[in-house]
Amino acid sequence: MPPVTEQITLPLRKALPIVITVLLAWMFDAMDLMILAVTIKSISVSLGFDLKTVGALILSAALLTSGIGGILFGILADRIGRKKTLSLAILIYSIPTLFVGFVRTWEELLVLRLIAGFGVGGAWAAGMTLVAETVNPLERGTAVGIVQCGFPVGFTLAIVVSWFIGHTGNSTAECLFPNWRMCFIAAAIPALIMSAIVMLFIPESRIWLLHLHSSKVSLRDLVTNFTYAKLLLVAIAMDTLAMFSYWLWWVWLPTYLERAFALGAMKAAENVLWLLTTQIGAFVGYVLYGVIQDRLGRRPTWTIFTVGEGVMILLSILMISTIVSRGGIPEELLVPFYLTGFACGFFTGYWSGFGCILSELFPTKIRSTAAGFAFNIGRSINCVSPILVATLVIVTGSWELALVSGAIAAFGTASIVWILPETKGRDLTTMA
Numbered sequence: 001m002p003p004v005t006e007q008i009t010l011p012l013r014k015a016l017p018i019v020i021t022v023l024l025a026w027m028f029d030a031m032d033l034m035i036l037a038v039t040i041k042s043i044s045v046s047l048g049f050d051l052k053t054v055g056a057l058i059l060s061a062a063l064l065t066s067g068i069g070g071i072l073f074g075i076l077a078d079r080i081g082r083k084k085t086l087s088l089a090i091l092i093y094s095i096p097t098l099f100v101g102f103v104r105t106w107e108e109l110l111v112l113r114l115i116a117g118f119g120v121g122g123a124w125a126a127g128m129t130l131v132a133e134t135v136n137p138l139e140r141g142t143a144v145g146i147v148q149c150g151f152p153v154g155f156t157l158a159i160v161v162s163w164f165i166g167h168t169g170n171s172t173a174e175c176l177f178p179n180w181r182m183c184f185i186a187a188a189i190p191a192l193i194m195s196a197i198v199m200l201f202i203p204e205s206r207i208w209l210l211h212l213h214s215s216k217v218s219l220r221d222l223v224t225n226f227t228y229a230k231l232l233l234v235a236i237a238m239d240t241l242a243m244f245s246y247w248l249w250w251v252w253l254p255t256y257l258e259r260a261f262a263l264g265a266m267k268a269a270e271n272v273l274w275l276l277t278t279q280i281g282a283f284v285g286y287v288l289y290g291v292i293q294d295r296l297g298r299r300p301t302w303t304i305f306t307v308g309e310g311v312m313i314l315l316s317i318l319m320i321s322t323i324v325s326r327g328g329i330p331e332e333l334l335v336p337f338y339l340t341g342f343a344c345g346f347f348t349g350y351w352s353g354f355g356c357i358l359s360e361l362f363p364t365k366i367r368s369t370a371a372g373f374a375f376n377i378g379r380s381i382n383c384v385s386p387i388l389v390a391t392l393v394i395v396t397g398s399w400e401l402a403l404v405s406g407a408i409a410a411f412g413t414a415s416i417v418w419i420l421p422e423t424k425g426r427d428l429t430t431m432a
Helices: 012-047 051-080 082-100 106-134 137-148 150-166 180-201 206-210 219-224 226-250 253-262 268-296 298-326 331-361 364-396 399-419
Strands: none
Touching: 012 051, 012 082, 012 106, 012 137, 012 150, 012 180, 012 253, 051 082, 051 106, 051 364, 082 106, 082 180, 106 137, 106 206, 106 331, 106 364, 137 150, 137 268, 137 331, 150 180, 150 268, 150 331, 206 364, 219 226, 219 364, 226 298, 226 331, 226 364, 226 399, 253 268, 253 298, 253 399, 268 298, 268 331, 298 331, 298 399, 331 364, 364 399
8 A cells, every 4th residue: 555645546647548449448348339239230140130120139238238337346346456447347348249249149249248247337337436546636537538538449349340350342221331240250359358457457446545444335325315315316317317318329220321321322441431530539529528628627528428429419410411311422512511520529528527427426435436336327227218219219210310319418418417516636545
């Protein structure tokens, strides 16, 4: 345990190896989630299940258990340490991902996705707490923003891997990615290696070590203490709506675009290129969000980005539906089409707010528990998102009306954050 007089937190440049490692762990986490979203239609053709019923259930599976996993691993990280928990979480989501490449039925796929979800949720809770406790307060938002860039990078890798490994010259409108099995195998192997790297080379949080022998606060204390309970409930509400905004839109977006491909309104290359453009925008947005929240504060930055995301979801739906109605991308819409995709991805940068806001609300003894609980209760509730969109499509007969729900959720979360205190620059070393 380091002495109290020793420098506890580090400037970002010195903490960069830790930040980059957690970024990579989060990247493979995102890649695991999004490869399924990109290839789900092709998987449904290969395994013979209905996309709007069984497909929605499979997409929801990892979201459900990731929420449970985030809570359990958050508690574990407060008990055994941040880095050990992070390494274990990566292992738990990478092994089932590897086995997805060998499934024979949709039931087997569902079970593997349920298991993988536990690790997906656990990686965020442990990794974000480790970074928040390692980097000094003035640069914490920027560091968290860098780590969150792992999600758009992972999403991009999911698209690239699906295209170069899953897509073939024999691909059709019914099965765009016939080699989808190899995509999951390719995603799992580097994640397994990353688990070992975290365990062997990443140092433990000094703040956690400093408070290791102090009195413990249980999950019961978290929910019975009025101050903590209030903060927790508001954080859960904010996170839930923010995640609804993301998952209601993004988990079905590849299928929505593939529908345009099947109708002959968009070529396969245009389909993939637009998705890649959104993730380039997301990468920029995640980094800039981190910098902006260290300047403007946590609450105003959150509101700017979530409102922006709601507007861009509406514009993206309008743009894609126009292309479908015209049977192709008109020349005058080509540049606006890709700019809309870039901006839609850019404003998902609000994901960079979660790590800071949640880490700065609670004391060290329950920081990972509380952050994991708040973040992942929202993610568990969002297991209904894919099912909700699929149900709305069936009821309304319109993908556009169903996907508008993502914009509505974005506008809702923009105001809730103002109930929480502003925590920019808060010193975590004094929060026992």
